[in-house]
Amino acid sequence: MLKFSENENRSDMIISGEMLGEDLLLDALDKIYSLSSPIKCKFLRGSFNDHYSIDANGSKFILRIYKNKKRYIRNITDIRFELDFLEYLHSNGVSVAFPIRSIKNETLNTVHCKNELRYIALFDHAEGSHIGNINPSDAMFFGKLVASLHKKADEFKSEHSRIKIDQGYLINEPLETLEKYIGTLNLSDISFFKTRANIMYEQINQLPTTNEAFGLIHGDLNPSNVHYSPVHGFKIFDFDHCAYGWRIHDLAVIRLCFDNIVYKAVLNGYQSVRPLSSIEEKSIDMYSDVLLLRKSKDILDMLEVNKNSKEEKTKVVIKTIETLRILNNKPFS
Template identity: 25%
Template sequence: MLDFHPLYSTTKIADLENVIDRNYDLGGPVSCRLLQRGFNDVYLAKTPGGDRYVFRLSQRRARGPADVRSETAFIEHLAGLGVPVAQPIATRDGTFFIEGRAPEGVREGVLFRAVIGRDVDANSAGDARANGKTLALVHQAAETFEAGEPRYRLDLDHLLWRPLMRIRDSGLVEDPAILLRIEGVAERTAAAIRAMDSLTWTYCHGDCHGFNACIDEAGEAVFFDFDDSGPGYLAYDLAVFLWAKVSFGRELIAMWHEFLDGYQSVRTIPEADLQAVTRFVIVRHIWLMGEYASRTQEWGSNAVGWIAGEADTLARWEREHLALPVRSAPPDEVADATA
């Protein structure tokens, strides 16, 4: 009999429920159901009394194991300062994460209190402003966070060069000329960023694309999914939201200006960081391409093959989107920018 070694396994619900019951004091046995699988496995856990939690079982990525220690420490710091975030629940022994052995290796689990609220509306100016405000509160609170030694830094090596290597290694881009075009955009983008003086370094959410939040009754955006967080460029953390509004054919630039208004109602953005945002839109897209490319053997080339066609997208962004105004603008100017 031959041995087949798994890249990724799915935990049995009964096993997961036993793990939660053994490690957390929730006042009764939980019942769980799988909400989604992908970069992580996410489960809804409910107690007999109706309390709701979200259990996230991290999956090992190309970058390595999840940095749950730094992530949960940062979230606890934010919550302590009143930033609206989904808080992790402590285990019976007082830690904020557990580790378990799966066939493919160790996986980390974190239990969060479920956020009460509605999903974000991509076309809502109020929701965009709420996202901007909460991200500003995150960055404001980050100024007093003692980061210790996070496992990952959101620098160009992490966000650009390593993802580019994963794209190369995946074999998905078979035409050398197309690969050279992608690499050319990456190199010019990196050179432009390196030439910018005094870019701000902060502790980033890392994935503030607008949907890692719920809108509560007060209209605030309550953030979750900090598993891409870490010390990095302020301009990158801002750029993720802009990227989400212009990527894959979207034309929601007006929501970017609303987001900026919400952010700047809390704190100002240095001019250098504001001007760097459009460069980091390209960095974000290459980062995503690299994330998908690294899953080729797990998800299959049909699911991730779209990255081979992104050279034109990157070139168009480099040629056109870098001219987008990054300041908050009156409606007429926004209309001109999207024409």
């Protein structure tokens, strides 16, 4: 049975990850939020968190159930930081899916299920659909939105904490994770990548850390986290990976997700609002390669959280080793 719980200031995030049933959530939603009846709840997807679509008498929302302890979410203050950040961006005119406050005026709320505390947040619905092959004109508007997000983020203050992205996060952690799996699965080692990794480390170390170049970022600006509609335009959501990092991190994710024409249009739109320094612009391709390495850890961590099979993890590791070989053979920039 699912029970409504008062908001609790707990620092631990040790959660089993069991998916909560749609019917069980309806009672909690009715008690926690001021939503119009009838309320409908439908499971959408699960990864590091579970997400549900909520229809409250025609008004749409997204419910997130936090379900695991992860590297970039150390405690509850990290989650509160994200929710505060989203409220701040929304209040400053940046198009993001913002958290809905509860009857008790909280953005982060809790429920109990089978003697386990679960943290939940309800978000504004992003109209439209995932961005796919967008035209250059729309891509420029998207670039302007990302730049506006970065500029507004410079003024954000919070009593809560959030991680900083550094070389350890980008390079050391993924390699350590891969080596652990390689040893367990008895696969070929990745010692061939050591020199390349060291060079990547030094290149990242040369990036500027000024307030303009290093600050709050979305952290995962892939097309599945952005919706577009002709009426409402672009809206960014899922700030679960937001962090303090290099601003080109968000641009490098976009670089990996779109063809060169769209990427260049995004970049032009971005620079019309926030110009990049020469080293920032030159480093985006290199940073994209680094993100291909980091992606492997994120995928493997997600497979662990969702208790995927050994075979599925093996496929990811083998594919990552192939990617590292390709990166290792690229000319140095």
